[in-house]
Amino acid sequence: MELILQQTVNAISLGGTYALLALGLAVVFSIMGMINFAHGELMTISGYVLMYCGILGVPFTIAVPLAVLAAMAAAVLMERIAFRPVRNASGATMLVTSFAVAMILQVLFQNLISPRSQPVLLPEYLSQSISVGGIFIGVNKLVAIVATLVMLFVLDRFMTRQKIGIAMRAAAEDFAVARLMGIRANTVIAGAFAISGMLAGVAAVLWVSQRASVDPLMGFVPVVKAFIAAILGGLGSLRGAVAGGFLLGFIEIYLAAFLPSGMQAFREPIGLSLVILVLLVRPNGLIPAATIRAQKV
Amino acid sequence: MKHIALATTLLAALSAPAFAESDALLIGMATAQTGGLAPYDSPVVAGIRVAVDELNAAGGIGGNIMIELIEKDVRSDAAQTVIAVQELVDAGVSAIVLPCDADPALGAAGIVDQAGIPAISTCASSPTLPLIGGDYVFANFPGDNVQATVSAVWAFEQGLGNAYIIYSPDSQYTTMPLYFADVMKALGGTVLGEDTYTIGQPEFSAIATRIAALSPAPDVIMTSAYEPDFPSLLKALRAAGVTAQVIGSDGIDSPTTFSLGDVAEGVVFTTAGHPTPGSALETFNALFLAETGSASDTVFNAVGYDLIKVLEAAVLAAGTTEPKALRDAIAGLEGVQGATSLITYKGTDGMPVREVSLIRVTGGERELVGQPAPQMDLIPAPRMQ
Numbered sequence: 001m002e003l004i005l006q007q008t009v010n011a012i013s014l015g016g017t018y019a020l021l022a023l024g025l026a027v028v029f030s031i032m033g034m035i036n037f038a039h040g041e042l043m044t045i046s047g048y049v050l051m052y053c054g055i056l057g058v059p060f061t062i063a064v065p066l067a068v069l070a071a072m073a074a075a076v077l078m079e080r081i082a083f084r085p086v087r088n089a090s091g092a093t094m095l096v097t098s099f100a101v102a103m104i105l106q107v108l109f110q111n112l113i114s115p116r117s118q119p120v121l122l123p124e125y126l127s128q129s130i131s132v133g134g135i136f137i138g139v140n141k142l143v144a145i146v147a148t149l150v151m152l153f154v155l156d157r158f159m160t161r162q163k164i165g166i167a168m169r170a171a172a173e174d175f176a177v178a179r180l181m182g183i184r185a186n187t188v189i190a191g192a193f194a195i196s197g198m199l200a201g202v203a204a205v206l207w208v209s210q211r212a213s214v215d216p217l218m219g220f221v222p223v224v225k226a227f228i229a230a231i232l233g234g235l236g237s238l239r240g241a242v243a244g245g246f247l248l249g250f251i252e253i254y255l256a257a258f259l260p261s262g263m264q265a266f267r268e269p270i271g272l273s274l275v276i277l278v279l280l281v282r283p284n285g286l287i288p289a290a291t292i293r294a295q296k297v
Numbered sequence: 298m299k300h301i302a303l304a305t306t307l308l309a310a311l312s313a314p315a316f317a318e319s320d321a322l323l324i325g326m327a328t329a330q331t332g333g334l335a336p337y338d339s340p341v342v343a344g345i346r347v348a349v350d351e352l353n354a355a356g357g358i359g360g361n362i363m364i365e366l367i368e369k370d371v372r373s374d375a376a377q378t379v380i381a382v383q384e385l386v387d388a389g390v391s392a393i394v395l396p397c398d399a400d401p402a403l404g405a406a407g408i409v410d411q412a413g414i415p416a417i418s419t420c421a422s423s424p425t426l427p428l429i430g431g432d433y434v435f436a437n438f439p440g441d442n443v444q445a446t447v448s449a450v451w452a453f454e455q456g457l458g459n460a461y462i463i464y465s466p467d468s469q470y471t472t473m474p475l476y477f478a479d480v481m482k483a484l485g486g487t488v489l490g491e492d493t494y495t496i497g498q499p500e501f502s503a504i505a506t507r508i509a510a511l512s513p514a515p516d517v518i519m520t521s522a523y524e525p526d527f528p529s530l531l532k533a534l535r536a537a538g539v540t541a542q543v544i545g546s547d548g549i550d551s552p553t554t555f556s557l558g559d560v561a562e563g564v565v566f567t568t569a570g571h572p573t574p575g576s577a578l579e580t581f582n583a584l585f586l587a588e589t590g591s592a593s594d595t596v597f598n599a600v601g602y603d604l605i606k607v608l609e610a611a612v613l614a615a616g617t618t619e620p621k622a623l624r625d626a627i628a629g630l631e632g633v634q635g636a637t638s639l640i641t642y643k644g645t646d647g648m649p650v651r652e653v654s655l656i657r658v659t660g661g662e663r664e665l666v667g668q669p670a671p672q673m674d675l676i677p678a679p680r681m682q
Contacts, residue, residue, distance in 0.1 A: 003510055010502040017499075107331055115335035116595070117524040119556035127560045129536040136509070138536035141502070210499065210532065211525035213553040217333060218525070221497045256503035264493045265466055 006135050007257040013141035015249025016148030017206045019242045021226035022233060023155070024199035026241035030172035030289060031192045032087070033236075034094040035227060038078060038101040040219020042197055044109060046071045046204035047120065047214030054121030068201030075197025076190055087189070102219070109216035117215040126209050144206045151202055152242060155195070159238070164191050172236070173290060232275055234285025243286045251275070320357070322364045322618045324608065325385030325393045327405065328419060332373025337397035337597060341419035342368075344601025344636075345394070347581075347588045352605065358612045364605070371396055375404040386412040391618040392608055395434070399423040399469045406430035415624035417607065420600050422547065423469035424679035427647025433624055435647045437604050438547070441469070441521070442679060444567040445476035446671045447653045448544045449484065451565070452517045457542055458486035461508060461515035463522065463530065467496040472680065473521035473546055479677040489515045498526060505533035508541075515541050523548025528557055535560045552594050555661050564658045569596050570637030571654040571665045581636035596637060603635030607642075607649075648679075 021039070028036050046067040053063030082101045086093050129138045159165040164187065170178040171188045179185055207222060208214060225248065233244025251274050255267045263270070278286070326345070328338040349364045357363040367388055369381035378396060382405035385393055393409055393416040395402040402418045403426065409416040410431045417435045418426060424440040452460065460481045462474035478488045489511060492504045508515065518541045522530050527549045534543065545554075545566035554561055572578040581602055585593040593599065610633045612618055615626035631643040638652035655666035 003506065006506050007503055010500070010506060013502070014500045110331055110335055115331070115339045117336060117551060117553055119551075119553040121556055122558075124558050127532050127535065127558065129538070136506075136536060136538050138502070138533070140532070141536075207499070210529050212528040212532070212557055213524050215336065215525070221499060225499065253500065253503045256500075257507060261490065261492070267493075268495055 011253035015246035019245025022229035022241035040223035041105040042200035043204035071201030072197035079193040234288040236289035240287035325390035327381040330370040334373040340597035341601035344598035348605035449480035457517035463520040501533035505537035509537040599636035
């Protein structure tokens with residue numbers, strides 16, 4: 001029983017990080033109809049900010065907001081420089097553009113910073129753990145869970161109470177009509193990228209606090225996980241992305257925890273088969289977007 | 298632009314053999330400057346450049362054979378490695394440097410074998426590489442089976458006879474713990490269990506929780522996971538309350554391991570060398586700092602220097618830069634003084650006999666545990682996959 005509880009805490013923590021990642025992809029997709037595969041590189045940028053802050057002796061509590069801000073700024077810049085010119089192009093064009101942005105950034109990191117992993121100095125308390133009723137909970141896990149909850153709450157408030165948030169939801173439903181109502185496309189899209197950057201930044205801090213290093217190709221795995229989670233949840237649906245993230249986290253942890261050791265080598269294919277199984281039953285994801293066929297601008 | 302490129306290539310192809318026949322050693326570098334292998338290849342290449350500059354400044358090998366490098370980026374891709382190696386063969390090089398990973402290196406093995414040009418991998422440590430690669434493929438690092446023997450014997454001698462291994466079937470290198478398990482059993486120790494992971498796996502807490510629940514608890518955990526997996530695994534183990542001795546391998550000989558703080562305290566790993574006072578590695582580190590302006594932060598720099606020292610010794614022994622003669626000379630080398638250790642190819646199948654250093658992380662610094670010579674009869678045979 002204790003073991004199940006312990007593994008459930010692990011699953012919530014990993015699922016939370018996946019949820020933040022998937023949300024980052026979903027926010028942009030819901031408005032532009034584009035999967036931004038350079039989302040992972042936003043995380044890498046945050047990681048490098050944490051690394052440089054560590055080298056310069058900037059306290060971690062200041063380094064974290066700086067890292068998140070850097071990802072937000074990078075996301076907005078990315079939209080302005082790379083995605084705005086192809087905004088009205090086909091989905092394939094936007095997809096390829098995002099791959100290109102990811103690759104260009106990776107090569108820049110490799111050549112301008114270092115192809116090797118760089119250590120990120122983290123405060124000792126992040127590596128410690130606390131014991132609650134016989135269950136060990138790592139501080140970084142606790143931080144991940146709390147950060148996920150806070151982010152989800154803030155995002156929900158923003159989307160339902162703030163003018164720009166409401167405008168973004170309107171644009172996600174039908175961009176053409178939203179524009180007729182006087183909503184500025186540039187503002188809404190830049191806002192979506194800023195939010196996706198913020199989510200990438202927070203996810204990056206959680207990711208890096210786990211691995212304590214940053215390398216040029218760091219963004220690849222998380223963006224793939226986010227993509228799977230977003231599809232699982234229902235592409236373009238924000239609540240779906242959260243659900244997909246948590247489900248993927250639970251699948252991965254429970255398989256790693258409870259598959260017999262002879263089957264462990266097949267953990268990944270089994271996990272992905274489960275994802276496919278879910279999609280067979282719910283082809284549009286767990287919580288499909290309200291307007292799957294809505295025209296994207 | 299295309300014409301210029303073509304003309305340059307043609308010019309290079311035409312002029313290359315002329316150089317090779319005169320007083321130059323042309324080395325083709327098919328290494329990864331970008332992609333997943335770049336973190337390993339690029340420090341080795343930096344060490345190679347330092348060695349080449351040093352030799353050329355002294356008038357070349359034996360005072361008259363200058364070394365020239367032709368560099369190609371294989372982008373960590375097996376297919377690109379094959380293309381690059383073919384181009385280098387066509388350019389008339391005398392020796393080829395292959396990427397750190399056994400898989401792309403093996404992709405090129407057929408070409409170098411057919412062309413009769415010796416090829417050395419920068420830092421692949423899988424003992425199967427020269428076995429599968431054939432007569433012309435050599436490694437440049439202590440083999441996985443040798444490293445595992447050294448660490449298993451050390452653990453057993455410390456009274457840590459209950460082992461647990463964590464490996465990944467994703468690459469040859471990450472299966473090193475299987476050798477560790479073999480040696481541990483041969484010594485009379487027990488292997489309590491094993492776990493597998495995927496390279497780049499974001500989370501290790503499920504594995505750590507399971508190990509924490511084991512009874513009896515293992516007293517040593519061996520893995521050849523490297524960044525980013527190793528820090529993640531280690532943190533998860535410690536956070537779950539696992540206090541067993543953790544043993545790693547050369548892949549964690551990186552600044553990250555030493556900056557992890559308390560979690561990494563006491564971790565022991567095997568690597569290619571240690572700069573003891575007065576050692577060749579200390580001299581190399583000083584040379585590297587003087588040449589590049591930055592301190593060497595990984596032993597892979599020195600491993601690159603070793604590679605050129607091997608080629609230098611081979612050219613001197615063969616008395617020519619003719620590839621076939623060079624290959625035979627490398628295979629007969631004995632006791633070549635590299636930056637990390639003495640290197641011997643004689644009597645091996647291409648996997649050099651080199652010293653293995655056992656390092657312990659103490660207070661964020663490296664502490665030498667020992668440089669024991671492995672017992673030859675304990676070293677497991679290379680595991681074909």
